[in-house]
Amino acid sequence: MSADETVAVVAATHLLEERWGLDARALGEGSLARAVRARVASSGLDPSAWAALLTSRTTEADALIEAVIVPETMLFRDGSAFGALGEIAGARLMDASAERPVRVLSAACSTGEEAFSIAIALLAHGLPAEAIRVVAVDVSARAIAAARSGRCSSSALRGHIPGWAERWLTRVPGGVVIAPEVLATIDFRVGNLMDPLPAGPWDAVLCRNVLVYLVPAARARLLERIRAHLAPGAPLFVGHAEVAALLDLGWRHQRRYGPWALEPVPVSAPPAERPAGRRAGTPAPAARSSIVVAPPRAPAPAPRAAAAASVGSAPAAPLPARLDEAVALAESGERERAIALLEEVVRVDRENVAAHALLGVLHATGGDETAARNALRRALYLDPGHAESRAQLALLDRPRSRGR
Ligand SMILES: C[S@@+](CC[C@H](N)C(=O)[O-])C[C@H]1O[C@@H](n2cnc3c(N)ncnc32)[C@H](O)[C@@H]1O
Structure with missing residues (x-):
């Protein structure tokens, strides 16, 4: 150069x-x-x-x-967040005194898949459209224009789409069209998360897979603003790779809403004890989320949860299914079992980038930085463009701030 x-x-x-x-x-x-x-x-x-x-x-x-920018996204990414929103919708339906809509912020919404998934989850769990308000912000004017069109490319469908969401999705050649009823609940805005956030109170905030790209001071500033706008007891959902960093910044797991949900530690609470030898906080052992991605009125085993339950009893499952099972285990807080399954996957398929990348994230959340680095470097060696692995590695390489 x-x-x-x-x-x-x-x-x-x-x-x-x-x-x-x-x-x-x-x-x-x-x-x-x-x-x-x-x-x-x-x-x-x-x-x-x-x-x-x-x-x-x-x-x-x-x-x-x-x-x-890295606009990577998909519908119903990290499914447990949307099951949790279903719980929030259910609680609101039971609350006769509620006077305002359920309000959810999608901070860094990219091309809108996250916001569509939020609105669909709330509608599917029984809230009428007028009781839902989703505000979705992204810095990319191009991404927001795509979101407003209400059309997603077929890559938006590469994750698990819950059966109850299908009613609001129309498959078309090359992608999917989102129902106008869903679009009507969402206010898409071009905005910079470094500016003041849309005012709360928010019943949930999804700020996923963007914190990893921010410098520590910017991340801390954004988190303080989110904290200020969250309704009491409301969850903040972050990406897999981001949980560990937040545990060092005055946030703690909010287990009832799944492994990627956090809440601010009350200012008066004593600092959380960390297990010896672990740099970052770690999910409590074997705390299984009660969240399943299924509507409350027609309970049925969610495909992911069912897959998780079958791990160990179906060793002959094809590799993609086993990878899917590992994601389900990770999402339900079963980190060790997810790691064991992923190690099985990479033993058979040494070039499985997604498996190495998820192994890296899970080792990082468990505080095993050497294993995390090895797995992430392997993912990057196989796919030098793998943005999440690169971001997670950069996160590991930064000096940690202690406390808030
Ligand atoms: C990887 S996407 C995440 C999309 C979605 N949250 C998800 O998890 O699927 C990251 C997004 O963050 C947005 N972004 C990055 N910096 C931002 C900022 N300062 N303000 C608003 N959006 C930002 C990018 O434009 C990009 O669309």
Whole structure:
């Protein structure tokens, strides 16, 4: 890289951190350099002149952010959150004194799949559309435009879609169309999570798979704002790779809503004890979530939960099914069993990137950093573009702050 190009990358790195709280290392320094090179080329300027333009012209900064964000998402990603929302909907239906809609914030909603899943879960669990308000924010104007169209690509369907959601999804060639009733409950906004958040109180906040991309100070600032806007007892859902970092920042597991749900530690509570040898907090042993992704009025074993129950009794299951079972175990708090199953998967399929990546996340949440690094490096070796593994590794490499 020429000295001029370095100047441009450094300018981009500073701007991303200053304006959006983003950490260039977590985004991938190689990807950032490629994005900067492409922006410089399309501006027709030399790299130094482009660096000056970047800080003075909003449109250039906007083009840069669109080029570097990681919009990866899917419908019903990490399913336990949506079962938990069903519980919240059920509680609201029982509460005759409730005067306002159930309010859920999707912070960093990307192309909308998360917000659609929230609204569908609330509708499926019996709340009428007028009792639901979802606000969904993302910095990417392109992603928000796609979300407002109410259409998702077929990659949105690659996870487990609960049967009860199908009523609001119409499969079309190349993707899926979201029912207008769902769209009507969601307010999509282009916004920066470093600015003040839409005012609460929020009955749940989903801020998933974005905290890993933020520098520690930005992450702490955002979490303080979320804390200030959460209704009493309301959960914050984060991504798999993000739980461990939050346990060091004054948050604790909220087990009734599953393994990725957290709540602020009350200011007067004594600091949580950490098991010896563990740097980050760890889920309490064998605390199984009671959440199943199924509607309350037609209880049926959820496919994922059923899969989890079958682990060990069906060793001949095909690899994708075993990977799915491992995800289900992880989501229901059975970390050790999920790790054992994933190790089985990678013994048979040494190049299974998803299995290595999930192993890395689970080892990290358990405090075994060496095993976490090994697994994440293996995932990145096999797929250098695997954004979550890169972000999780960057998270492990950072010095931890203690307390809040
Ligand atoms: C990996 S996606 C996560 C989408 C969704 N939450 C999920 O878990 O499926 C990360 C999103 O964070 C958004 N993002 C990154 N920094 C942001 C910021 N400062 N403000 C708002 N959105 C941001 C990106 O545009 C991207 O769409």
